[in-house]
Amino acid sequence: MAKASVIIPTFADWPSLAECLSCLQGQSVSSDRFEIVIGNNNPEPALPEGFVLPPNCQVVWQPRPGSYAARNAAVAQACGEVLFFTDSDCRPQPDWIARGLALLEQRPETDRIGGYIRLYPRGEGWTLPELYDKIFGLRQDRHTARGYAATANLIVRHALFRQVGPFEETLYSSGDKEWNQRATAQGSKIFYGADVIVAHPARASFAALRKKRLRILGGRFQLRRARGKPIRPTLPKYLFPSVSVLTRLLREPGLSAMQVVRLWALDYRLRLAEFRELLALLRAGGSARRA
The missing domain is CATH 3.90.550.10 (Spore Coat Polysaccharide Biosynthesis Protein SpsA; Chain A)
Structure with a gap:
């Protein structure tokens, strides 16, 4: 071995x-x-x-x-x-x-x-x-x-x-x-x-989820810039609740209807936070956050 x-x-x-x-x-x-x-x-x-x-x-x-x-x-x-x-x-x-x-x-x-x-x-x-x-x-x-x-x-x-x-x-x-x-x-x-x-x-707070989400966004932003790929925010992705996320939650076993609604709302809050961070990165030219 x-x-x-x-x-x-x-x-x-x-x-x-x-x-x-x-x-x-x-x-x-x-x-x-x-x-x-x-x-x-x-x-x-x-x-x-x-x-x-x-x-x-x-x-x-x-x-x-x-x-x-x-x-x-x-x-x-x-x-x-x-x-x-x-x-x-x-x-x-x-x-x-x-x-x-x-x-x-x-x-x-x-x-x-x-x-x-x-x-x-x-x-x-x-x-x-x-x-x-x-x-x-x-x-x-x-x-x-x-x-x-x-x-x-x-x-x-x-x-x-x-x-x-x-x-x-x-x-x-x-x-x-x-x-x-x-x-x-x-x-x-x-x-x-x-x-x-x-x-x-598992991450136990909204702040912890948000920190991870923004860190990953920063990494993706860096990679796209390094590869010369254009960065264009897709407004519907960030400004409206995700239908694909809702579909996935509805298919997840063991969730109550209330849990589905609350998890969907949590995802929407994270998307809004991600959109604000993306705009800040575009204005600043891109800077990643440490893990």
């Missing part, structure tokens, strides 16, 4: 990182079958006092802001044949590495896997924003059908990463999509790993 390198960027998120490392220490494969490389993106290289690293873990300091710069720095020190990308707020399930490696062995024609990201509520039940995030956020089944996957749960053969090249470090968002598009353009195949699972807390 190939050796794995787990790549985790972190920025001022040590408590969550400690939980992520605890999950990795509980993997079903032995610790000598994988290493953990943390890309420390904090302004200072020092770890918090008393922060304990597993024996198979190393930290690489990358002061250049941005999670993709931190990932690149970590990959540069990685020795594994397979790269397992995740985030400090993710909780890899005990068989995450074993299932990912086994799937690549079973599918030699595949060199990328987008694994399932299982969202969970922070409390006893789902808040409305959490429910929205569960339905619309981090849908790796949909992403992989379009040729990409989020780095919260992305598995890549190291040889492919060397071939495609590093993440675009100027991006604060959508760098994973941009990298995967380059890989697809070179003939790389991606597969959805429904049993290769990490858990991730």
Whole structure:
């Protein structure tokens, strides 16, 4: 079985990182079958006092802001044949590495896997924003059908990463999509790993959903400008509630009529916020927000 390198960027998120490392220490494969490389993106290289690293873990300091710069720095020190990308707020399930490696062995024609990201509520039940995030956020089944996957749960053969090249470090968002598009353009195949699972807390507030939405918008804006593509706001997309979103909500099992209405209204608020941000980006010439 190939050796794995787990790549985790972190920025001022040590408590969550400690939980992520605890999950990795509980993997079903032995610790000598994988290493953990943390890309420390904090302004200072020092770890918090008393922060304990597993024996198979190393930290690489990358002061250049941005999670993709931190990932690149970590990959540069990685020795594994397979790269397992995740985030400090993710909780890899005990068989995450074993299932990912086994799937690549079973599918030699595949060199990328987008694994399932299982969202969970922070409390006893789902808040409305959490429910929205569960339905619309981090849908790796949909992403992989379009040729990409989020780095919260992305598995890549190291040889492919060397071939495609590093993440675009100027991006604060959508760098994973941009990298995967380059890989697809070179003939790389991606597969959805429904049993290769990490858990991730759902966003619990409108502010958190809005922050993510605007960050992704900033990344898309940067990419289109870099590629010389025109940026033309489509007014109906932003100024009117989305019929396609309503249709999807009506098809979602287990939702009450009231939940459908409230989720649809929440989506409309997010679209209005996105439209205001897009106008601001157009006026300012484009500036991305940090993740």
